[in-house]
Amino acid sequence: xxxxxxxxxxxxxxxxxxxxxxxxxxxxxxxxxxxxxxxxxxxxxxxxxxxxxxxxxxxxxxxxxxxxxxxxxxxxxxxxxxxxxxxxxxxxxxxxxxxxxxxxxxxxxxxxxxxxx
Numbered sequence: 382x383x384x385x386x387x388x389x390x391x392x393x394x395x396x397x398x399x400x401x402x403x404x405x406x407x408x409x410x411x412x413x414x415x416x417x418x419x420x421x422x423x424x425x426x427x428x429x430x431x432x433x434x435x436x437x438x439x440x441x442x443x444x445x446x447x448x449x450x451x452x453x454x455x456x457x458x459x460x461x462x463x464x465x466x467x468x469x470x471x472x473x474x475x476x477x478x479x480x481x482x483x484x485x486x487x488x489x490x491x492x493x494x495x496x497x498x
Contacts, residue, residue: 394422395460398432402439410439414446421453426482430461435469444475458482 394417398410417425427443429435435443447457458480462470470476 392422393424393426394418394420395426395428397428397430400432401434401436402429402432403434403436404438407438407442411442414442418446418449418453421455423455424458425450425455426458426460428460429463429466432466433463435466440469440473440475456480 396410396413396417398406400406402410414425414427425446427446443457443459450457459470460482462481467476467481470481
């Protein structure tokens with residue numbers, strides 16, 4: 382896992398998830414999200430373009446990240462969700478909770494990202 386610092390002046394921060402987001406990868410991704418939220422970015426982008434699978438524990442963590450970002454005055458965007466992940470978000474009612482963006486959306490221009498593997 383590569384961890385890059387998020388500048389405090391940045392309006393956006395990103396966490397790139399590579400591989401399945403499940404119980405085994407959750408601690409690393411959660412640590413990345415925690416680090417990003419410390420900087421209180423206006424927008425936290427979790428890029429799921431390279432994430433083929435999300436399990437229930439990951440959905441819970443993403444919902445928690447959404448709540449924490451909102452309490453800090455920011456927002457959470459899920460970028461590059463696969464059709465499988467979008468379907469899971471829809472089935473669980475979480476699709477409307479966070480902003481969704483396509484992989485080339487530019488929602489995090491100017492932000493610094495750390496890859497969570």
